[in-house]
Amino acid sequence: MEFTKIEDNPPLDSVSSLHFTQKPENLLTATSWDNFVRIWSIDKDKAKFIGKQEFSSAPLCSSWSYDSKALFIGGTDNQAYLWNLEKESIESFGEHSQPIKEIFSFPENQNLILTGSWDKTIKFWDLRQGQNPINTTFLEGKVFSMDMRFPYLVVVDSTKGIYAFDLGSGYNCVQRTRSSFKQARVISLFPDLKGYAFGSIDGRVSITYLKEEEKDNNFSFRCHWKENEIFAVNDIAFHPKYGTFATVGSDGLFYFWCKETKSKLKKSIPFENSITRCSFNHDGSIFSFAVGYDWHKGFIGSTAKKERSLCLYLPKEKEIQAK
Template sequence: MATFGTTSATANPNPNRSTEVVQPPSDSVSSLCFSPKANVLVATSWDNQVRCWEIVKTGTSLSTVPKASISHEQPVLCSTWKDDGTTIFSGGCDKQVKMWPLLSGGQPVTVAMHDAPIKEIAWVPEMNLLVTGSWDKTLRYWDLRQPNPAHVQQLPERCCALTVRHPLLVVGTADRNLIVFNLQNPQAEFKRVVSPLKYQTRCLAAFPDQQGCLVGSIEGRVGVHHIDDAQQSKNFTFKCHREGNDIYSVNSLNFHPIHHTFATSGSDGAFNFWDKDSKQRLKAMSRCGQPIPCSTFNNDGSIFAYSVCYDWSKGAENHNPATAKPCIYLHLPQEAEVKGKPRIGTGGRK
């Protein structure tokens, strides 16, 4: 695949002329997730808040309506929806998961706890279980009818990333290990492999066909990794989110729910659309003036949401609240940007 290369970033936070979400968080956005049933967007933030907006789509125009918010005691790092689209789960630095029955107007309740901040969270509808990954080096499965975890799985290091596409679950840990689980037997590791990338794992995305996962690292590179040893010849890595000698973290990987192409979002302020099967980049978007820490598609892939804000990679001393206003944008992908292309030989890879 081609390496990323566009003009240097300018101060323009919205060069792609995306729709801006009104009343964004007051601090950096840590996660974004759409309801699986409707165009309702949730964002978690370092300002301890979980916020929700209704997205109204009229033809090619979008508008956003703030709906509600709840608070955690410390920064919130992750979020996910229940599959019926009624309930939100959020976790973070206060070491707890809150369940928020948004549509019924109910109050949030604590349904899971860890001994350190909770970095990742996923709802597994096929098992009716919540899965949480923490910096306490455990993965925990929760049956919401019980106060204690149904199972605690020890990890070799802190959880950095997690992806689920039943029956496949993959955890990326701080030591570059990828721990693979078959959720038909969740209490035993199915496989443990060292990441195909040389630097720390930042994000993961399971293939829609459950045959493997994408791995993104802090070193501007993505690995396309198959689980089955018989498919190892299909594995490859490619560079992205780089310009000259400047190398940026890949922060988010999102498969398109219909076309099964994928998006990468990075600390260079860009998001790109790719086709792993033809090994081509479909579209490179203009770079925003700040990093993109997280992104997501809605349930039919017609809206791509992404946050533009400081990612804290250069520490507090490089954070300027006066210029680093957090924003959330909505992009309407054109079919040519996200629909895969026929494979042409073995070209296009770098």
Template sequence: MSSFGGANTNPNKSFEVTQPPSDSVSSISFSSKANFLVATSWDNQVRCWEISKNGTALNSTPKASISHDQPVLCHAWKDDGTTVFSGGCDKQVKMWPLLSGGQPVTVAMHDAPIKEVAWIPEMSLLATGSWDKTIKYWDTRQSNPVHTQQLPDRCYTMSVRHPLMVVGTADRNLIVFNLQNPQTEYKRIVSPLKYQTRCVAAFPDQQGFLVGSIEGRVGVHHLDDAQQNKNFTFKCHRESTDIYSVNSLSFHPVHHTFATAGSDGAFNFWDKDSKQRLKAMQRCGQPIPCGAFNNDGSIYAYAVCYDWSKGAENHNPSTAKNCIYLHLPQEDERKKRNQNSFFGVS
């Protein structure tokens, strides 16, 4: 693995978010209703900014923040765009009525750090995935979970597009749930990728999912047995002999193309249907642990910071720069293409 040194963290000339976290960013997302951006961090904080657009310029205004007792690993917006759920190493999920200025309250607990949270509006339930090898479903008005689902190993990643929920665990298992019957596994699949699962993203049409791993590879997987011939994997986030983790998979909300972001410091845009890379962006000077589109897909936010892939001993918080950037995707970066031109399919 090559080191980044003091390389440029913004070679793509993206807009920089003001007052970024003081330690690595663990998750990032926009409200589905407005351009409010939330990020969680290893500095125990959940922060929100309002993003405003002025022509082709973007501005960010810090709005509010809350604290956890330990690093925050994940968050999710409620579908009404007013409330944020956040969880992490303190083994609890806080519900923060962000836009009403209310105080956060604890609404979920696990026996180990919480790695993933998802609000499921169709069920009015919160799903939480933990390293205690469970998924729990919560009615936020009650103190006990409405259901606890055992997993084969620690939850590493989770993606929900009701009724589809895909959970990636530590042993390369991918557990698929039909949320119309959430107490039974719909399907258990061993990852098509040979190494540890890093991220999953359910297709917008709920017919399958993407999976990314630490080996710089993405798998495109369809659930229907009749569509298995459409499954493939492809290489990305690699440079000669250096192989980097795929940390983030995000579907465009309109065109259903997708973005990957990796530990090589790059983010790329892809079209799975024509099997093409739409655009490769220049590598930033540090890894990208997470990225996300806003509600209409006109902004892609991404964090550039240390991603812990080389352990705590290689992290120096006093010198590391933690940045959040906003990129305005051009039409050729986000729209599907018609022709079929394979990209590194293997």
């Protein structure tokens, strides 16, 4: 398998979030536990470093503005930031009482931002109305993962509660369930908005449809398992064109899957460390993934000098197109 490591100013610690712009510019951003947020311009398997911002503590999440001219950032200092790339400025616009785990900007109104925190709240912000949220939604547990593809928002918290919101009709939760899996790691909406994929520390993924008439299509499967060893599913990314998806895990592997045929399309070579995050670019021609420690073995594992890298892979059609 041919892949390329980003050598131009790569992260020096594990990557906590990884996102392409949804525009043809192919800008890629990574937040890292080295306290930096970095941006690269990607041309196929070539990466050119654009810039970085340092924070007082680790950033955990980021979201591109719809026009790709700004980046919204949250992290362990409890602050939400706007990094204006054109003005080369950064400012805080909101705050939680605990770290911000997820942040998203609305696609058509770039003044509207939502944040999800370990303080058990989701806050909605309007950048035109100062530093007070316009709405606060309370959950039972800490926000562990969120995904938004307007108008839908899905959230999984530390109590294994899964919440679905239709933001087009307000801030009310339209569906609430509880997962039978162990601790959540990631939740990701289908590109067609019919449902979501949910991954956990027990190496499984659940495919769940939102509409009652499609519930018979729900299923779950084991993915990051090796004989009697179980590895966490750290991230899930859907291909924007085909609706197939990638999973990455603590076993140092990434897989491509088709949910319609319930089949595995590709298995990567093993890397010598966990894969923490992944992302497809706007047309699915580039797949980026981050190799680094994810603390699945606690402090003992953190002392090992293993690979930390940010990589690019160009998927072949047969590897990612539904069978």
